[in-house]
Amino acid sequence: MASQQSDGERVETEIPFRTTAETDVSHREQFLYSVDRLLIAPFRILWADWRARVGFLIILLYVLMGTVGVLVNPVPTAGMDERYLQPFHDGWLTFESVSVLGLHLPLDPVIYLPLGTDALGKGLWSQIVHATPSMLKMIIAGAVFSTVVATILGTLAGYKGGYTDRSIMTLADITMTIPGLPLVIIIAAALQPENPYIIGLILGINNWAGLCRAVRSQVLSVRERNFVEASRAMGLSTPRILVDDIIPDLMSYVSIHFVTAARGIIFESVGLYYLGILPFTTFNWGVMMNLAYTTSGALYTWQSAHWLFIPMITITVLSVGLILFSQGLDRIFNPRVRARHVKSVSSADDDEEQTSPMTTVPTN
């Protein structure tokens, strides 16, 4: 979609003789135009879908937790207060008085260990917050790695066809068949990685294959279109055609996969920390769950239930947020659903209109 619209001005910049005549203003204009086209417009569409909106807000919340939250909240240490302080205990939220025009009003809120403490008296909220940055690093490393690998291999396989295609697809099939979790567990147990980026890479090792297949089949349909044929006739090099004509069409798959991969990496890393396969050198939600679960007696009382359930809720909320966000993305990129979507915000899009007898109500 995007590449078709942009064909006009891209051809202009590619013709070498004209570039000298371009001025700064037009560059700036072009820059603003592409920002509008690539960032603002999709964001506006995204915002219109409630799933994407809720998902985006949840993700934003976790990103803030991992960046600003770490600075605001104290590093958890043992003995911050008594053991097994319950969440939302008396006095988790108090108001300091502030003098306004000579009057003392309780206006300045003070939050004190809002989610209670664990068996060592460590604040749970602080632990949750301080586990977020390394989580974000793992997600970035793992999801970027698997997305980039999948896009490159998938595009190559789909576009080149023949022998290249067959060997890449065989590789992808094998990777899909080898169960990822046991493999990752073995590698992680042997290497004992501590750097979150490296953990992310290891966890992302097996989930590129699905996207690789999806990208390939998309490329197969794109590569026969007119504008690609035109580029080929002009004698442009294969990498050039791939980057300029093919990959923009794949951005939908890629962005949805990125979110899915992020979710997979959270699942696996927390699972591995919970099992105690990864070294307990950082704060992690899985480590919290492991300690809550294995600390003697914790399973036999309700008193420590919050210690186990708070990290569980934290992971679940993030995971649901990512799912909602990827569903929102899917609704925007999927032409079948989008056609209906566009119709529901009253815009004319005749050739893509679906006439299903059952569909009078938009599904969202």
Added chain:
Amino acid sequence: MQWLAKRIGQALFTLWAVITLSFVLIRFLPGGPIDYLVVQLRKQGIPESQISNYVRNYVSFQPDQPLWLQYLDYMASVLQGDFGEAYFLDGQVFDILAQALPWTVFLAAIGTFLTTVIGIVVGGFMAYTEGSKFDTGVTLFSTIAGGIPYYILAIGLLYVFAYRLQYFPTGGQVDPELVPGFKWPYIESVLYHAALPILSTTLVGWGGTALSMRGNSISVLGEDYIRIARLRGLPRRRIAIRYVARNAMLPMYTGILLAIAFMLGGSVILEEIFAYPGVGYYLFQGTVSRDYPVMMGGLIMISTAVIIGVLIADLTYSKIDPRAAGEGDRESY
């Protein structure tokens, strides 16, 4: 026929790749099995000249031979079902894992079956009632349920129903006092012990299947042949089952393949949580105690189960959808 040979060939190729990968991991992982074993054996005061023979017992090849010979040695042993001797557990790795495998396959098969059937039925109803309260409600529910990691649900279920309320056992596969056999008390005990593990994979899994079934059914409902079928005055039931459901189920097939791999691979975490001695449980125990023969045997065993599962699904699918068997070659640029 040619297609059949191709599928089986690919399965064998994958198996070879898994065994090779396992060899590479044993041989080249830094701080990996060989170094670890040698250090352990030295600590036990075994003479330097004997160490190589001991290592051969555990990993099926001698580390001081040329690399290609080690590889052939390893390949030959694994293909004969010799995964070496367990380092900490008693006995041959293959024997330990072989008696554990049926339990893992049992959990995975029931989990996959329930997830698929519930997902397809509910998804079909959702498509037929698109936009209704039922549809919206189930969509929301399955989205959130699908967001919960299965092991999180497993830990939660175990904590609440096994430890606190004590409705279910906290571990094991069957009451050890019962005599194995095809009798109801034994089967009941097996199902009782498997209830929570199966519940935790099914509850989080069916939502995704239902959502994709719903999407497929909606797009099938818009097809011309459905309209024709209606015009012909065919009964609604017949249209729903013979026309819509069948066609909507075809694309779900990839999902089933992934579900098999996911269920078997996920057994490592699931069986550890429920202390359910299947292959995943031993793989995990092997990993914790650095028992490399058990780890690698477990990896090969689980992979083989996945390969066979995928192959079976593949072959049955070609019976349902003849298009799958013929995939033409394309022009190469």
